[in-house]
Amino acid sequence: NPRPPHDQGTSPMNMPPTLSNQNGVKRKVHTKKKKKGFITANVAGTKYEIVRIVIEEMIFHKARDDDEMANLIWNDSSVQHEKIAELRNYQRINHFPGMGEICRKDCLARNMAKMIKSQPQEYSFIPKTWIFPAECTQFQNYVKELKRKRKQKTFIVKPANGAMGHGISLIRNYEKLPVQDHFIVQEYLDKPFLMEGYKFDLRFYILVTSCDPLRVFLYNDGLVRMGTEKYHTPNESNLNQLYMHLTNYSVNKHNENFERDETVDKGSKRSIGWFTEFLRTNDYDVAKFWGDVSELVVKTLIVAEPHVLHAYRMCRPGQPPGSASICFEVLGFDIILDRKLKPWLLEINRAPSFGTDQKIDYDVKKGVLINTLKLLNIRASDKRRNLAQQKAEAQRRLYGQGSMRKLTAGSSEWERQRHLLERRREELKERLAQVRKQVSRDEHEKRHLGNYRRIYPPDDKLLLEKYESLLSAAFQTFLAGRAASLQKEMNNPLKRMKACT
Numbered sequence: 001n002p003r004p005p006h007d008q009g010t011s012p013m014n015m016p017p018t019l020s021n022q023n024g025v026k027r028k029v030h031t032k033k034k035k036k037g038f039i040t041a042n043v044a045g046t047k048y049e050i051v052r053i054v055i056e057e058m059i060f061h062k063a064r065d066d067d068e069m070a071n072l073i074w075n076d077s078s079v080q081h082e083k084i085a086e087l088r089n090y091q092r093i094n095h096f097p098g099m100g101e102i103c104r105k106d107c108l109a110r111n112m113a114k115m116i117k118s119q120p121q122e123y124s125f126i127p128k129t130w131i132f133p134a135e136c137t138q139f140q141n142y143v144k145e146l147k148r149k150r151k152q153k154t155f156i157v158k159p160a161n162g163a164m165g166h167g168i169s170l171i172r173n174y175e176k177l178p179v180q181d182h183f184i185v186q187e188y189l190d191k192p193f194l195m196e197g198y199k200f201d202l203r204f205y206i207l208v209t210s211c212d213p214l215r216v217f218l219y220n221d222g223l224v225r226m227g228t229e230k231y232h233t234p235n236e237s238n239l240n241q242l243y244m245h246l247t248n249y250s251v252n253k254h255n256e257n258f259e260r261d262e263t264v265d266k267g268s269k270r271s272i273g274w275f276t277e278f279l280r281t282n283d284y285d286v287a288k289f290w291g292d293v294s295e296l297v298v299k300t301l302i303v304a305e306p307h308v309l310h311a312y313r314m315c316r317p318g319q320p321p322g323s324a325s326i327c328f329e330v331l332g333f334d335i336i337l338d339r340k341l342k343p344w345l346l347e348i349n350r351a352p353s354f355g356t357d358q359k360i361d362y363d364v365k366k367g368v369l370i371n372t373l374k375l376l377n378i379r380a381s382d383k384r385r386n387l388a389q390q391k392a393e394a395q396r397r398l399y400g401q402g403s404m405r406k407l408t409a410g411s412s413e414w415e416r417q418r419h420l421l422e423r424r425r426e427e428l429k430e431r432l433a434q435v436r437k438q439v440s441r442d443e444h445e446k447r448h449l450g451n452y453r454r455i456y457p458p459d460d461k462l463l464l465e466k467y468e469s470l471l472s473a474a475f476q477t478f479l480a481g482r483a484a485s486l487q488k489e490m491n492n493p494l495k496r497m498k499a500c501t
Contacts, residue, residue: 037380042067045075048354050362054369071378076351084315087326090382095350096211096327098311102304103331103350105184106131106160111303114477115470122470125296126345128187131160132177139185143174154188154234156245168246170239188245189344190233193337195278200226201247201346202272204333205368206297207452209376210325211308214471216301216456217375217449218294221364222272228255247336253357262359269360279341289341294455296343297333301456302470306478323437330372371450377441 041055044065051074055062063070068086073093081097102108109129116123130139146153152172159167160182170188171177177185192199205219229244238244243255249269261267264274280286312327313319332352335343354369356362411419445454458464 037384039072039378039380040067040070041072041074042070043074045073045077046354047076048356050354050356050365051369054366054373057370058373060373069383071380071383072373078350081311081315084312084327088383088386089324089326090386091326092376092378093327094329096208096308096312096329097315098308099304099329099331099350101307102300103348104160105158105347106182108348109184111307115303115474118473118477119470122299122466125299125343127189130185132181132183132185136177140174154190154239156186156188158184158186160184168242168248170234170245172234172236172239188234189336189338191339192231193339193341194231195224195226197230198226198228199231199245199247199336200224201334201336202275202293202343203352204272204293204297204335205352206301206331206333207372207375208301208329208331211305211312211327212319212325214301214305214309214456215454216298217452218297218455219368219371220273220451220453221367223249223360223364224270224272224275225249226268226270228258228268260358267358267360269358271360271364284341289343292341292343293335294453294458296335296345298456298458298467299470300333300345300348302467302474305471306475310478323434324441328372328376330368367451371452374448374450375445375452377444377448 039058039060040063041060042063042065043051043055046052052062055072060072069088069091071091073087073091075094078095078100079093079097084093084095084097087093100107101111108126109131112123112126112129116126128142130136130142132139155171155174157169157171157177167183194200201224203223203225205222207217207219209215209217225247227244227247229241231244232238234245259267260269264271265278276286276289279289312325316326329350330352332349334346334349336346337343354365356365456467458467
């Protein structure tokens, strides 16, 4: 029979340790328990239940909705720069400032156009794009040239900041375009790679853990989202058949032909894991496919990097390079393949849906979230350490700059030499601490990659050199024509970043 609760302390195993004093009287020894901290997560800003499920599985404590001091803050939408500026060094928030420069369709088009002008060979993975109304004349000239060559093309029209397939249409009659409205026009890829006769796109999940230096991870799974009408090359009679031409889940789920089949090789939504096996079985070069996707992702983030780095440093001034980033971001890259299996970038979502309408959504998205939080290395001790550092820093400010003595006009040569040596010793100590942090971070990453692969910086030295050359070009493009003060403030950021990789 189980003992009543008040008897549980009488077991020899549970007896508190005792000591005898000189008189033989036993006394209790009070063993001081180490206070164990816990990680708090504020998930008030998300509507997705899967985020809360993962937080519980990671044994994070759900913070109050108004708790601004939580270790982790998760928001569905992007956050104000002021919010990022106010966060403590131990905190993590799931958005970078400045990422809208590749996540808004018009901004992506504008920034890509600049890089295409600078590096045309490397940036041939985005369809020709025009931003209306600003580039209306250039588009009309392009159409005139097509007519002169007796060619006709199909174009896709998208709202500049739209999502989920809203407001998208296909056109072949260019005169019908409204000239004043704000939207983008893209050449339509009319020879896509087909699956069972259907057009499809791929949703890849990308994790950016730092922008200073840049660190990027690609998740090894994702979603294959298929159209729900068999594909035919666009013509005047089928332009309005959006279930054929658009692959957006939010569009196709309304079609009666949408298949919610939960077996891996059937249905209108499948996994990229399954697709990889499909490629392997049909003798396609799987390694090249993943390599091409990785390059597309890294090159796109290289375009964003100067904007993100500048915005981040504006929010977190004085933070030394290589220090832990308070921001991270899970991005949804939407990619389509042409019939030669070349990936083309459609768009990037900085608030990818974590809805779980089907089992495949649940499995893939839960994997993304768990692997992300493990890779981030959020620790309960970070908060205590940060508060202790703040206290020490306040005392240093109050009582002077530590052991370093200040030089005066009358200081002797010996005192000057000693001061120089002390300063060098402090710099070396700081550099050594940074190196230790980097080694610790690299070791943690290697142990906790899970289903991610690191794609920047890559292990391949030649590829890294190419990326660094593109980064340099991206910074030159970003700084061109900007104020000299900004150019000085950025101060060759690539050089600083290389020191931290």
